[in-house]
Amino acid sequence: MEDRALSAAVRNYPSLSPTQILNVALLREAAKGKSSLWFPYLKQLPRRYDTLASFGQFETQALQVDDAIWTAERAVGRAELEWRSAIAIMGELELKPHFRSFKAWLWASATISSRTLHVPWDDAGCLCPVGDFFNYSAPGEEQFESEVLRSASSLCRSWDATEESDAEDISANLLRLTDGGYEEEVGAYCFYANRNYRKEEQVLLSYGTYTNLELLEHYGFLLDENPNDKAFIALVPDIYSSCSWPKDSLYIQQSGKPSFAMLCAMRLWATPMNQRKSFGHLAYSGSQLSTANETSVMQWIAKNCHLILENLSTTIEEDFSLLQTIDKMHDYHAPMELELGQSTIRGQVHAFLETNGLLNGGVGALHWSGRTRGSVDRWKLAVQWRLKYKQILLHCISYCNGRIRQFTSQDDSTNRSIRPQFEPFG
Secondary structure (H helix, E strand, O other), X not given: OOOHHHHHHHHOOOOOOHHHHHHHHHHHHHHHHHHOOOHHHHOOOOOOOOOHHHOOHHHHHOOOOHHHHHHHHHHHHHHHHHHHHHHHHHHHOOOOHHHHOHHXXXXXXXXXXXXXXXEOOEEEEEOOOOHHHOEEXXXXXXXXXXXXXXXXXXXXXXXXXXXXXXXHHHHHHHHHHHOEEEEOOOOEEEEOOOOOXXXXXXXXXXXXXXXXXXXXXXXXXXXXXXXXXXEOOOOOHXXXXXXXXXXXHOOEEOOOOEOHHXXXXXXXXXXXXXXXXXXXXXXXXXXXOOHHHHHHHHHHHHHHHHHHHHXXXXXXXXXXXXXXXXXXXXXXXXXXXXXXXXXXXHHHHHHHHHHOOOOOOOHHHOOOOHHHHHHHHHHHHHHHHHHHHHHHHHHHHHHHHHHHHHHHOOOOOOOOOOOOOOOOOO
């Protein structure tokens, strides 16, 4: 806001959000080129990002899962809406058409989404040169599970003031050790290592607990091994209405094990209506209610995971093969005599080439422009994400079947106090 022209223009558009204002400020500085005070910083920023807002229709549909497609479409729609409402102020600031374009807006928006750091005085956060160099390291699984268990215990009992205060102190210390923050007493953004680093070793920073879809939406990448990844499956409405757990707590963990809240909710749902009040406290504490109840829950989850995998347009094996093909396509320095193999893969490659206007030259004569390389990268990310989603469901089926086998080997004659609400299926 020390830029007088920008400050004056912003006053004329009070409906702009802090993020839109920072977007405009960033584009204005980029348009100044070498005359910008920030030029040494701006010139090292990425020229392109692969956040969900940059996904085209082909890459969005390649995600396959409805929730992920909806998330990508929402990101694109929100970015376009924010850009349209900022066109007037960019015109008033006389930005050149290139810097007023939607493509430029997406670049600025992704820069802010993926690189800004939280500050207490502005919701948009701040760009912090050098501070935004840190790559992401997911918080450990143990820390994440402890947060879930603390949430679960809050639903079952009330803490006294002393216990609550202690818990807040522990939470604050965990955050301090795994993240950074602006510290007013020193007037600086401070980072803290949560372990010892050796010379030449990359320093990683935890931004928080993100699923792969959230990392893709806000940062434009995903992790091969993300202990905080989740897979959501559609549950019947009665499951949501029979419990007080929020919907976003009902998911399958990366390991394939249903979340604590999902198991609690499903155990309660599988209990006859007239017994739910009596056994509700046991369900919310995470206790197994009976072998029959638990078996029915595991069967229901396994069956629905299997149905989801069957209804998706490609299999896990086909996605692995497609990723290998995409890697060959991306290796544009080498001759591309591609063996496309399965008809499913041939169809998807053909659709990609058609979408990008590359059919006439043939696969062997492809010349990658920057735009085409970006599309290939986003396509690969979409396939990687859906593959990891399917793998979580496959792990879940294995977990549930393992639990069922364990139950059938036990004598449950004394543990049938609750009959399942639905008939077990094969």
